[in-house]
Amino acid sequence: MKALTLLPLASLLLVLGTVPAQAQPLPAHPDDLVFPELSYEPPVPEGHRFVMKNGVVVYVVEDHRVPLVDVNFTIHADAKQEPEALVGLHTGMFELMGRGGSQAHDAAWIEEEVAFLGARLDTGMDSYGGALALQSLTKDLDRGLDLAFELLRTPGFQEDRLQQWKDERLAAFKERNDDPERLERQEWRRLMYQPATWRAATAATVAAIDRKALLDWHQRWVQPEHITVTAYGDISARELLPRLERRMKGWKGQSQRFTSPDPEYRDVQPGVYLVNKPVNQSRVRCFLPGLDRDDERWLPAYLLNELLGGGGMSSALLNRIRTKEGLAYSVGSQLEERTFGQGLLWAAFQTKTESTQFAMSLLVDEVEKMARGEISQENLDNAKAQLIQAFPTWFSSAGTIASSLTEEELSGRMKSNPRHYRDLRAKVQAVSLEDVRRVAAELLRPERLVWVVVGDATAIMQPDAEHQLTLEGFGAVTRVPLRDPLSQEPLPLD
Numbered sequence: 001m002k003a004l005t006l007l008p009l010a011s012l013l014l015v016l017g018t019v020p021a022q023a024q025p026l027p028a029h030p031d032d033l034v035f036p037e038l039s040y041e042p043p044v045p046e047g048h049r050f051v052m053k054n055g056v057v058v059y060v061v062e063d064h065r066v067p068l069v070d071v072n073f074t075i076h077a078d079a080k081q082e083p084e085a086l087v088g089l090h091t092g093m094f095e096l097m098g099r100g101g102s103q104a105h106d107a108a109w110i111e112e113e114v115a116f117l118g119a120r121l122d123t124g125m126d127s128y129g130g131a132l133a134l135q136s137l138t139k140d141l142d143r144g145l146d147l148a149f150e151l152l153r154t155p156g157f158q159e160d161r162l163q164q165w166k167d168e169r170l171a172a173f174k175e176r177n178d179d180p181e182r183l184e185r186q187e188w189r190r191l192m193y194q195p196a197t198w199r200a201a202t203a204a205t206v207a208a209i210d211r212k213a214l215l216d217w218h219q220r221w222v223q224p225e226h227i228t229v230t231a232y233g234d235i236s237a238r239e240l241l242p243r244l245e246r247r248m249k250g251w252k253g254q255s256q257r258f259t260s261p262d263p264e265y266r267d268v269q270p271g272v273y274l275v276n277k278p279v280n281q282s283r284v285r286c287f288l289p290g291l292d293r294d295d296e297r298w299l300p301a302y303l304l305n306e307l308l309g310g311g312g313m314s315s316a317l318l319n320r321i322r323t324k325e326g327l328a329y330s331v332g333s334q335l336e337e338r339t340f341g342q343g344l345l346w347a348a349f350q351t352k353t354e355s356t357q358f359a360m361s362l363l364v365d366e367v368e369k370m371a372r373g374e375i376s377q378e379n380l381d382n383a384k385a386q387l388i389q390a391f392p393t394w395f396s397s398a399g400t401i402a403s404s405l406t407e408e409e410l411s412g413r414m415k416s417n418p419r420h421y422r423d424l425r426a427k428v429q430a431v432s433l434e435d436v437r438r439v440a441a442e443l444l445r446p447e448r449l450v451w452v453v454v455g456d457a458t459a460i461m462q463p464d465a466e467h468q469l470t471l472e473g474f475g476a477v478t479r480v481p482l483r484d485p486l487s488q489e490p491l492p493l494d
Contacts, residue, residue: 040392042421043401045414050237054224054248059406060240061232063398067138069233070399071145071240073152074410076228077129077221080196088169088201089209093157093217094130096165098123100214101156110147119144123151127339128410129221138234142243149247152222157214169206176485177277180454184283187275187480188452192287192344197264203486224251230406232398264341271475272451274460276482276494282356282455285348286363288448293337294416299427300435301335301345301443306383307436308370308444309333309347314382316366317347327351327359339411345443353459357469364446364474371444373437380433388425451475457494 027033043061050058079090098121101107114121120135121144132152136144177183189198231240268287291301309317309332321331328349336343351359395401404421408414451474453460461477463470471477481490 038389038392042391043395043405044422045405045408045418048237048402048405049409050241052241052245052248054251056224056227056229056244056248057409058229058231058237058241058244059402059409060235060237061398061402061405062234062236063232064234067234069136069138069141069144069235070231071134071136071141071148072230073132073148074126074128074228074230074406075130075132075222076226076410079129082199082217084199085205086209086213087199087205089213089217090129091125091201092162092165092169092206092209093214093221094123094125096157096161096214097130097155097218097222098132098151099165100161101158102150103154103156104150106156107158107161110151113143113147117143119147121147121151129226141235145243145247153251155214155218157211157218159211162209162211162214166206166209169201170203170486173201173203173206173485177482180277180279180281180283183275183277183482184285184452184454187273187454188285188287191268191273191452191480192265192450194264194266200483200488202488224248228406228410230402232402264338265344268450269476270448270450272453272471272477273480274457274471274477275452275454275480276457277454278456280353280456281350282353282453282460283348283350284356284360284454285346285452286360287450287452288345288443288445290335290338290343290345290443292342293339297435297439297442300431300439303380303383303387303428303431304370304375304436304440304443305333305335305345306386307375307379308366310335311383311386314379316370317349317363320366321349321351321359321362325359325362327355327362353456354464356453356455356460357464357471357474358467360451360474361467361469364449367444367446367449370440371446373440375433375436375440377433380431380436384428384431387428391425449475 045059048059048061050060052058075094077090077094082089099107101110110121117140118137119140120133123132124130132148134144134148175182176186186200190200229244291298295301307316309315312318312332313323315332317331317333321328328351331347331349333345333347335345347363349359349363394404405414408420413420457479461471479493481493483490
């Protein structure tokens with residue numbers, strides 16, 4: 001679910017409309033201010049959703065204030081089906097599809113054409129596989145679409161650009177162990193994901209990728225049955241759809257259907273997984289099992305996370321660890337909303353090495369309090385109001401409207417729960433304090449916490465005598481070796 005913020009006053013006035021000017025008594029205190037009730041209904045797909053002759057779904061949202069059009073192609077593709085010997089192929093195909101030329105023109109020629117139009121034409125990875133994005137002046141849209149479809153349907157993957165991409169990947173691999181943040185991200189994913197879901201490319205697997213492999217992977221996934229189109233800006237459906245139909249004429253799918261993937265996370269033994277990186281700060285992230293977003297407990301769990309660490313300055317973790325104790329600048333939590341399957345509930349912070357165990361103990365304390373039901377009605381009401389007030393900002397532009405509707409389509413919720421956005425605020429309002437307390441008792445199980453800690457292992461493992469803490473008190477400690485940045489083979493422990 002989207003990140004939430006309180007609705008800015010200026011945006012609120014735009015949503016509410018202009019309030020007639022009239023003399024009103026000045027309240028004695030800002031708390032006495034009374035505002036008109038917010039009246040807002042979210043956009044619905046009717047009028048924006050269209051289906052082409054070949055079955056491709058297209059969303060169009062008009063905004064004629066600026067002569068610009070954005071047309072985005074989302075391509076469902078499953079990276080888990082990469083051959084083991086070619087890990088990195090999926091990333092390479094989507095990145096090089098936009099920078100490796102076409103079968104008719106070399107990359108430099110296409111880049112010059114795009115620059116001459118003042119357009120933008122990019123490809124890359126996204127959460128559904130990959131995407132191609134075009135932004136063009138309205139008057140140049142036909143030429144922009146010609147170039148976009150040239151790359152989409154007949155990419156060239158020219159050899160010099162492929163070699164350049166390989167060189168860039170190799171240079172990036174050499175830096176894998178240099179940045180603690182990147183190291184933490186690598187190791188928690190390696191630990192928590194199913195092996196087929198997260199595999200690290202190596203120098204050898206990237207070197208093995210050739211033009212034929214890229215063309216084969218493109219042929220397998222970049223087909224009409226895997227594509228959803230999102231368009232917004234200075235264009236109507238009546239103007240856009242014939243343009244798309246002409247450019248897709250004769251393009252018949254030849255690939256397998258994308259199916260919902262298997263669960264991405266695996267069961268991991270609770271405890272502390274310690275990665276040695278001798279720096280003066282520790283990066284700490286901990287995990288608990290979350291929920292499937294279609295679980296009836298989702299909204300109470302979402303509000304619980306807002307109270308725990310997802311709600312910014314008002315959340316318990318930030319209030320305790322940052323504001324009261326001054327141990328971390330950034331601290332928070334997130335309840336993942338996975339499109340397929342169950343996500344994770346995680347919390348993270350960064351602190352100086354000597355305060356690592358104490359900060360971890362404060363996080364556990366706040367988790368235990370909420371698990372015991374120490375949640376106030378006032379705090380819950382504030383979290384609910386924050387979500388409800390922020391709701392209109394999710395649809396603040398043609399782009400966000402188009403993206404939100406397309407996301408519902410891609411994830412399948414448009415079909416399974418078409419009233420999701422229309423009913424959301426009422427469902428949030430109906431969540432009771434007992435609902436949240438019940439979910440807290442079910443989800444917040446400190447004994448099940450999986451910790452990933454990156455920092456100076458020798459210092460972190462020293463007992464914290466001042467607070468009578470040991471690292472083993474948070475669970476069995478497992479030393480995680482660094483890996484050779486090129487081969488990803490484990491290195492000897494320090």
